[in-house]
Amino acid sequence: MSILRYMQPARIRAKLMALSHQHPVDTLIDSLLVPVRQRLKLDQNTSLVISSMLDGLLIDCVALFLAEARKKNGKETLLVGWSNEDRTRLWLEAWRLSQRGWHVNVLAEPLESPRPELFPGQHIFVWTGRAATPLQEELLSHWQEQGFSIHFHGQIKRPDPWCGSGLECWVTGESGSRI
Incomplete structure (x- = not known):
């Protein structure tokens, strides 16, 4: 936290x-x-300014990490925020996916309802920032049944037998593999 108080973007970027x-x-x-x-x-005072600067630097660094990941073998995917306004966290999740072998393209604006038909032939991850609602799970299943390659990326906050009862784990990938 102390490095953030000095408000020196170059130092913060180097530390990141x-x-x-x-x-x-x-x-x-x-x-x-x-x-x-x-x-x-x-x-609500100075921290908002520091928070805004940190978010900008995080997005900047993640963009560099995504570009580096593209130099390696990987599969293309589109990451879409679904009913979540935290754009910086969306970029952090793109970074997470890039470390799992994905070449991530980020849809910069979150959507109230993803429309996979607008992205024919593309692999899509949707991210909500929380466990998917029953309606979101139903829509995701419906789109998958229609042949769209769309999958949930995010944290499960409900008991999951693979992770152990009550534990959180990450779900990502076409098979819904747990990480």
């Missing part, structure tokens, strides 16, 4: 880049970046 080489992306996102962003949002 260094951390990305020292720690797994899941650890950085879940144990550092999300908690710091949540803490900054608690204070």
Whole structure:
């Protein structure tokens, strides 16, 4: 937090880049970046300015990480925010997917309802930032039955037999594989 108080973008960017080489992306996102962003949002004064700057730097760094990931073998996918306004977190999730072998294109604006028919032949991940609602799960199944390659990417916050009762785990991929 102290590095953020100085409001020096170059130092913050350098620290983010260094951390990305020292720690797994899941650890950085879940144990550092999300908690710091949540803490900054608690204070309505100066923290909003710091939070905004951090979000801009995170998106900037993630864009670089996504470009680097494209130099490796991988499959193309589109990441769509579904009823979630946290654009920075969407970019962080794109980074997470890129570390799993995906070349991620991010739809910058979240949608109230994804329309997979607008992206024919493309693989699509949807991200809600929370467990999918029953309606979202129903729509996702409906689209998949229609032949669209659309899958949920996100955290399960309900008991999952694969992860263990009451534990959270990440679901991603065409097979719904747990991570």
